[in-house]
Structure formats: C-alpha cells, structure tokens
Amino acid sequence: MLSIRRIFSRNLIARTMTPTLSYGTAVYSKVSSSGLPDMPPCDFQPTPYKGPSYNEAQEIRTNNSALNIMTYYKKPVLINQGHMQWLFDDEGRRYLDLFAGIVTVSVGHCHPKVNAALKEQVDLLWHTTNIYMHPRVHEYAVKLTERLPDPLKVCFFVNSGSEANDLALFMARSYTQANDVIGLRSAYHGMISSLVGFTAMGNWMFDVPKNSGILNTINADPFRGPWGGSNCRDSPVQTIRSCDCKAGQCFAKDMYVDQVNDLLKHCTPKKIAAFIAESVQGVAGGIQFPKGFLKEAFSLARAKGGLCIADEVQTGFGRMGSHFWGFETHDVVPDIVVMAKGMGNGFPLAAVVTTPEVAKTMHQALHFNTFGGNPMSCAVGSAVLDVLDEDGSQANAADVGTYMLLELAKLRDKFEVVGDVRGKGLMIGVEFVTDKASRKPLPAEEINHIWESTKDLGVLVGKGGLHGNVLRIKPPMCITREDVDFAIAVFQRALEHHQNAYS
Structure with missing residues (x-):
C-alpha cells in the first residue's frame, strides 16, 4: 500500500x-x-x-x-x-x-534541404534498380567515400543497419575463408537471424538456434565491468570509480585486452573471420570502452587473420563531435565499415564500405540488392552530407554535447540514483x-x-x-x-x- x-x-x-x-x-x-x-x-x-x-x-x-x-x-x-x-x-x-527516432534523425526532422532533394528526385525517377546506371548512386558513392580514409573506397548500398551488418559478416567470411567472428557482450548489431548471436544482450535473445562461429568476449565497460576507473574514457565526464593508474596507463584496458586474447587462444581455430564492434555501444546505453582498447583488440584480431568491422550505424556522420566517424576516436582504420540510421536522416538507407581487395570477394557469385542505392535514397543521402557541412552539425555536436554532458554530471553529483554520465558529442547515456x-x-x-x-x-x-x-x-x-x-x-x-x- x-x-x-x-x-x-x-x-x-x-x-x-x-x-x-x-x-x-x-x-x-x-x-x-x-x-x-x-x-x-x-x-x-x-x-x-x-x-x-x-x-x-x-x-x-x-x-x-x-x-x-x-x-x-x-x-x-x-x-x-x-x-x-x-x-x-x-x-x-x-x-x-x-532520441531522434532511435539515433536516426541526424540533421533534423524534415530538414528543408533534405526534403527538397527528395521532392526533386521523386518527380524525376523513383526506381530502376542498379542493373541500370543512374547518376544519383554514382555521385553519392564518390561523395560518401571521400569521407572515409584510404583504402575504404568501395560501397555496397543496402536498406538498413541489420542488412548492412549481415552483408559485412558474409563478406568477411567469404574473404578470409574462415568462420569464427568475435563480438562483444552488450553489443547490438541487428535482429535478423544471422545477427542474433552478435546482439549479445539477454533481453534481446530469442530461444532459437544461433549461428555457429559466434563468440562474445567480455564487454570493456569501465562503469559496470569488473575493471574501470576515473580516467578510462574518451569523454568530458569520467566514471565515479576510483583509479590508481598513472598518466598514460590504463589497467582496465589491459585487463579487457587480456580477455580478448584469452578467448582467441582458447576458443578459436588458427584463423578467424572478423572482429566486430560498435565505436560506442548504443542499445547497451552509450557504453564507452577504455582508451586504447579497440585499437589493441583490432590488432589481436588481425594477428589471427581476421578482418576488423566498425559498426557505425549509430556513431557515424559527425555525432561524436570530435570526428566524423566513431572509429576515428579510437585511432583505428577498419577493413569494413557499416553505416545506416543518420546516413539517411530517417530515410531507409545503409551501406557497407570496404577496401577494393575485400570487395572483390563478392565477384565469386551473383550478388544484388533490389532497393539498395535507389535514386531517392541516394538523393537524400547526398543532401544529408551537404547539410552536415553547411549547418556545422559535427561542430555543434561537439559543443552542445560537451555542454550537456557537463550539465548532466552536475545532476549526477546531486542525485544518488544517477550513477554514471558518459558519452562524447551527442551520443550520451545516463545510468541509474x-x-x-x-x-x-x-x-x-x-x-x-x-x-x-x-x-x-x-x-x-x-x-x-x-x-x-x-x-x-x-x-x-x-x-x-x-x-x-x-x-x-x-x-x-x-x-x-x-x-x-x-x-
């Protein structure tokens, strides 16, 4: 009562x-x-x-x-x-x-320039599929890949982040001729059947058989994981846990890297297909890894013959503020980048971008996507890139995001139930x-x-x-x-x- x-x-x-x-x-x-x-x-x-x-x-x-x-x-x-x-x-x-439609509206609901680009394209051409050439997909592929470091220059357009992650994993396995893929606990990479095992949170798990070759290592979470301290994260706000590490060192990072290495030694064959990670875990609540963790994990995966996949579905397109892509904040260049959500500002648009060498693996057999890269989605995607530049969205994410994090930290200090404030740019989590x-x-x-x-x-x-x-x-x-x-x-x-x- x-x-x-x-x-x-x-x-x-x-x-x-x-x-x-x-x-x-x-x-x-x-x-x-x-x-x-x-x-x-x-x-x-x-x-x-x-x-x-x-x-x-x-x-x-x-x-x-x-x-x-x-x-x-x-x-x-x-x-x-x-x-x-x-x-x-x-x-x-x-x-x-x-919340932006689950981290999907990047430049603003019904942004007038993006709306105008779609309206112009709707009156010109809706759909042909890419068995024919149309200018929008070619223009957009160049404009998009210019935003990525070499050698990430080949686009495969699809319609959603789940579809893109499925293709990225298929591509990695085809290229390496290996099966095992390493992911992180608390990750979310989509809900289609091939990804169920990589979305490693029990409340998202269905009681159905998982695909073989899926291995999830311990999550490198400085707040709730077994290791973490007050200087671990690349964030204006650090965890409340104390830290005895000296400047430039991170004991927590080393321990989490050891766990990845241990998994690779004990649970995988001589060669793996890939290591996949979000730059910041979105559905898990904005979890940030200790500084340096992802770079060392990528290095371990490559030593086992695997490709490194960056899931930028939520962290890409300037949301991190300091960089256009989340993986750049970790000082890494992946072999495959997966992107969606903010890419189309709410319009169904996603892509896998990889190197020419990895892309050639898809020539082994026919591969096709009916709606991927259709004229309307490419017109929208191109306009979004223009608006990101013209509106200064990335700089605004850095400025306003940092301001918000620091203001939220004041609430953390005032209220006992606010346990953690974390994030970078406008990718923020508040844990109770x-x-x-x-x-x-x-x-x-x-x-x-x-x-x-x-x-x-x-x-x-x-x-x-x-x-x-x-x-x-x-x-x-x-x-x-x-x-x-x-x-x-x-x-x-x-x-x-x-x-x-x-x-």
Missing part, C-alpha cells in the same frame, strides 16, 4: 504536469507553478492532425499489426509532425526530441542505480517513473541497457544550448519527483 506522502507526491506531479496547449508559436508554455523555464521558442506552424483518433490508433496497433510488441510510455505519444529537433503530437503538443557505492541497477518501476515524468514535461528520451536503467540521449544534431538548459531542468524536476516518491 502506498504511503500518504507518496500518494500526495504523485497527485502533485499530475497537477504540475498539465501543459498549456495550442498550435503554432510557443506551443508549450511554462507549466503552472512548476518552476521550469519556458520551452525554447519555435515559430514552426504544425499541420492540424487528420489521422485516426488516438483510441482508434491504439486499437489498430493492438489488433492489426505487430507494433504492439514494443511501445514507449504508459500512454504512447501519437506523433503527427516533426520539425528539426521538435515533434508534435495529435493534439498539437510540442516535445523536444532527444540504487546507490553509487553498489552500482546496483535502479528497479524498472523507478526508472519508468523518471522516464514518464520527462515525457510528461515535454522531453522525449530513449531507454536502454541490459537492465533497462539507462536514459539514451541522442538528439538531432541541430539542438542548441538553450534546448539543453530546458532538458536539464526537466531531468532535474523528474529526479526530484522520483526522490519525493521513493525516498
């Missing part, structure tokens, strides 16, 4: 979360008596909603589709329209989007714990209390990690410091509500 204090605090939350709604400018005005700052202004005029009613949409979701398998929030948001960093629901309420000493994951009920509060106060964030206790903050790269100030105020209010309800 709830205490009188907890009942009162929850009723207070309900009263202070009632927004003033209207269409157009200042859609969300200051919440009465909440003490929150105004949501940053937006002069975009949303189109009034004309779809099925909220209840009708829920009924369709339940009875006519598989969409009911996963829905965010107790009362899911029915999105009507998007504009840059903003989303508008069916009632016209405006939300600050800090019962207490900082034990680092025990905060229970789902309490996580959801915080998460629901942020939504009710006008901010949308993701949720992830093996225990579901990490807020995933990966917004469109057009957000501003003013947006961050509003978001931080919302997070603080949500944490105060949680503190009142559960203390």
